[in-house]
Amino acid sequence: MNRAGHAGDGYARATGKPGVCIVTSGPGATNMVTPLATAQMDSIPLVCLSGQVATKVIGNDAFQEADVTGITRPCTKWNYLVKDVKDLAKTIKEAFHIARSGRPGPVLIDLPKDVSIGKTVFKEPDDVVLRSYNPTYVPNRKQLQKVVDLIKKAEKPVIFIGGGVILSRAHKELTELARKTNIPVTGTLMGLGGYPAPDPLWLGMLGMHGTYRANMSVSECDLMIAVGVRFDDRVTGKTDEFATNAKIVQIDIDPTSIQKNIQVDLPVVGDCKISLEILNQMIDQEEDMDDFASRHPDWLKRIDEWKRTTPLAYDQKDVIKPQFVIEKLYELTKGDAIITTEVGQNQMWTAQYYHFSEPGRFISSGGLGTMGFGLPAAVGAQAAMPGKTVVDIAGDGSIQMNIQEMATAIQYHLPVKIVILNNGFLGMVRQWQQLFYDKCYSSTKFQHTPDFVKLAEAYGAVGLRATKPEEVEKVLKEGLACDRAVIMDFRVEPEECVYPMVPAGAPISKMLLV
Amino acid sequence: MTKKHILSILVDNEPGVLSRIAGLFSGRGYNIESLCVAETAEPGESRITMVTAGDTLILEQIKKQLNKLINVIKVADMTDQDFVERELVLIKINAKAEHRAEILRIVDIFRAQVVDVSPEHYTISITGDADKITAIFSLLKPFGIREITRTGSIAMFREMKNKN
Ligand SMILES: Cc1ncc(C[n+]2csc(CCOP(=O)(O)OP(=O)(O)O)c2C)c(N)n1
Numbered sequence: 001m002n003r004a005g006h007a008g009d010g011y012a013r014a015t016g017k018p019g020v021c022i023v024t025s026g027p028g029a030t031n032m033v034t035p036l037a038t039a040q041m042d043s044i045p046l047v048c049l050s051g052q053v054a055t056k057v058i059g060n061d062a063f064q065e066a067d068v069t070g071i072t073r074p075c076t077k078w079n080y081l082v083k084d085v086k087d088l089a090k091t092i093k094e095a096f097h098i099a100r101s102g103r104p105g106p107v108l109i110d111l112p113k114d115v116s117i118g119k120t121v122f123k124e125p126d127d128v129v130l131r132s133y134n135p136t137y138v139p140n141r142k143q144l145q146k147v148v149d150l151i152k153k154a155e156k157p158v159i160f161i162g163g164g165v166i167l168s169r170a171h172k173e174l175t176e177l178a179r180k181t182n183i184p185v186t187g188t189l190m191g192l193g194g195y196p197a198p199d200p201l202w203l204g205m206l207g208m209h210g211t212y213r214a215n216m217s218v219s220e221c222d223l224m225i226a227v228g229v230r231f232d233d234r235v236t237g238k239t240d241e242f243a244t245n246a247k248i249v250q251i252d253i254d255p256t257s258i259q260k261n262i263q264v265d266l267p268v269v270g271d272c273k274i275s276l277e278i279l280n281q282m283i284d285q286e287e288d289m290d291d292f293a294s295r296h297p298d299w300l301k302r303i304d305e306w307k308r309t310t311p312l313a314y315d316q317k318d319v320i321k322p323q324f325v326i327e328k329l330y331e332l333t334k335g336d337a338i339i340t341t342e343v344g345q346n347q348m349w350t351a352q353y354y355h356f357s358e359p360g361r362f363i364s365s366g367g368l369g370t371m372g373f374g375l376p377a378a379v380g381a382q383a384a385m386p387g388k389t390v391v392d393i394a395g396d397g398s399i400q401m402n403i404q405e406m407a408t409a410i411q412y413h414l415p416v417k418i419v420i421l422n423n424g425f426l427g428m429v430r431q432w433q434q435l436f437y438d439k440c441y442s443s444t445k446f447q448h449t450p451d452f453v454k455l456a457e458a459y460g461a462v463g464l465r466a467t468k469p470e471e472v473e474k475v476l477k478e479g480l481a482c483d484r485a486v487i488m489d490f491r492v493e494p495e496e497c498v499y500p501m502v503p504a505g506a507p508i509s510k511m512l513l514v
Numbered sequence: 515m516t517k518k519h520i521l522s523i524l525v526d527n528e529p530g531v532l533s534r535i536a537g538l539f540s541g542r543g544y545n546i547e548s549l550c551v552a553e554t555a556e557p558g559e560s561r562i563t564m565v566t567a568g569d570t571l572i573l574e575q576i577k578k579q580l581n582k583l584i585n586v587i588k589v590a591d592m593t594d595q596d597f598v599e600r601e602l603v604l605i606k607i608n609a610k611a612e613h614r615a616e617i618l619r620i621v622d623i624f625r626a627q628v629v630d631v632s633p634e635h636y637t638i639s640i641t642g643d644a645d646k647i648t649a650i651f652s653l654l655k656p657f658g659i660r661e662i663t664r665t666g667s668i669a670m671f672r673e674m675k676n677k678n
């Protein structure tokens with residue numbers, strides 16, 4: 001039930017189209033709270049149809065009744081209780097419109113039993129017109145002209161992208177802007193894939209587990225062009241010390257994202273793709289355009305130095321390093337797989353060591369951090385993209401939250417690949433206990449974990465295991481070649497930490513390095 | 515700096531609107547000092563008058579968040595503008611024989627009304643803006659206020675202002 005929601009979410013993230021899920025009333029619907037909240041936090045278009053008791057017994061505590069519109073109100077963009085089958089067509093059309101327009105989000109339609117079995121003559125509803133809901137797609141040109149002027153003056157500019165670039169599929173326009181102005185690009189977790197990661201202008205992810213060069217660049221920049229971000233605390237660190245030297249431009253379709261956590265100098269309300277398109281045109285019309293592409297060489301040199309002196313690094317000795325598994329996976333899939341993740345260290349290492357070049361390739365619960373998201377999301381993504389390699393990079397903890405989804409993968413012949421970075425711990429929590437609570441490992445060590453190879457086989461999937469570094473490549477190759485769902489169990493270094501790390505509440509320039 | 519604001523919120527009169535708005539405030543930790551809801555002359559529309567408090571940034575967020583709700587049609591912040599504000603308050607106070615004349619004088623000065631009487635009490639009805647209500651409270655307090663019911667403020671822009 002819960003998994004149907006994440007699967008619809010995975011479908012939506014992979015394709016950019018709204019995902020759909022259907023659940024039964026009462027417990028089915030209450031189980032949707034987590035997927036709806038997950039989609040709400042990451043602005044994912046998801047339409048959920050939930051069953052409800054018949055209209056005449058609503059409010060009577062009938063069998064499997066729950067106040068589902070009440071329960072889901074804070075975790076949906078909008079929701080409906082349909083009381084008359086004649087309203088159904090219009091409601092469904094409106095729901096899809098709301099889910100995918102503006103800043104997208106989940107919409108729930110609660111369907112009482114008598115409505116769902118009711119009959120009516122279908123009449124194509126009129127186009128949706130909601131006088132109180134008209135998102136601003138086209139930005140104010142005057143504001144954008146000011147952005148051009150700021151770009152001209154900047155000596156240490158940075159572009160900072162988030163999920164908005166992915167959701168509006170603005171990656172081409174963004175890439176054009178960065179290349180034409182020679183401005184380096186960093187991003188949030190949700191922004192990965194918005195700019196081609198192998199490109200020299202890509203700085204890597206920003207924030208708590210951001211790269212040294214990304215965090216330093218943002219801390220020192222004199223202009224930040226933020227596109228489709230909401231300045232989450234995992235990215236800003238201490239807000240008072242975030243990009244203090246910079247003029248900040250923020251482009252976003254949702255006005256509530258602007259001036260919420262960070263005071264910006266130049267707000268632009270508009271769709272990311274349309275805004276960047278216009279911005280690019282404006283830059284093209286500038287007279288002194290020629291030197292744009294070769295600007296601020298000193299700044300880029302400085303960033304390069306940060307990259308050289310303090311790159312992402314790990315030391316692969318005789319125990320498998322989780323980072324090594326992901327690097328190998330990147331190599332073997334040539335960066336072309338759809339990768340979902342669970343939550344924790346597995347998620348952060350994926351963000352650091354798998355390099356994404358397109359939207360819809362990195363599918364991860366960012367805002368809510370929902371363990372158990374990865375496997376059902378992979379199933380949804382695989383259903384959407386039958387020809388693609390879909391891999392869930394998982395932790396040994398998270399994977400056990402929705403492991404039953406293996407049965408769905410087998411039943412529908414969805415050959416998802418699960419890479420478990422099995423460290424014997426709730427690793428990310430353990431890392432905090434190690435670094436900030438004197439290694440007081442409370443409730444984070446697994447005293448018992450199932451045998452994942454046998455578990456895979458029990459589901460009718462393939463189970464593989466690597467315990468030594470030299471087995472990693474072989475297991476990955478074999479797993480990726482499977483035409484069935486497969487679990488690959490990698491026994492990795494138990495107490496590896498994700499670095500760099502910015503302690504919660506510290507400025508992002510103050511990173512703990514290996 | 516925290517300041518009191520009167521918001522006038524025009525909404526589609528559909529189930530769940532009030533709950534969305536109340537939920538927005540509780541979920542984000544904003545405060546509601548008073549809330550008044552009723553239909554407008556337009557069928558299907560309601561007006562919510564809300565008194566809230568916060569600094570400039572919070573108020574900006576509150577207004578944006580309200581506007582973001584699908585069935586909020588319009589949000590107007592009346593604070594620092596020219597507007598008329600009224601609240602209806604019922605006050606039940608102790609009214610011993612020796613105090614009755616004094617109470618009635620106060621009622622008269624404030625153009626309030628006594629709407630219910632018993633040997634021991636008066637129930638007074640008064641309308642006015644926040645200042646007037648505060649003033650009558652302080653004058654009546656010494657007699658012993660038993661109970662108060664307030665409607666919460668409602669407000670409207672002054673017409674002159676709009677024509678400028
Ligand atoms: C549903 C849920 N419960 C708890 C948490 C808190 N949490 C965040 S990371 C984490 C540990 C994850 O362990 P594992 O899946 O083994 O991943 P690892 O960090 O070891 O890679 C926990 C418990 C969460 N994010 N989601």
Ligand SMILES: [Mg+2]
Nearest residue numbers: 395396425427
């Ligand atoms: Mg683990």
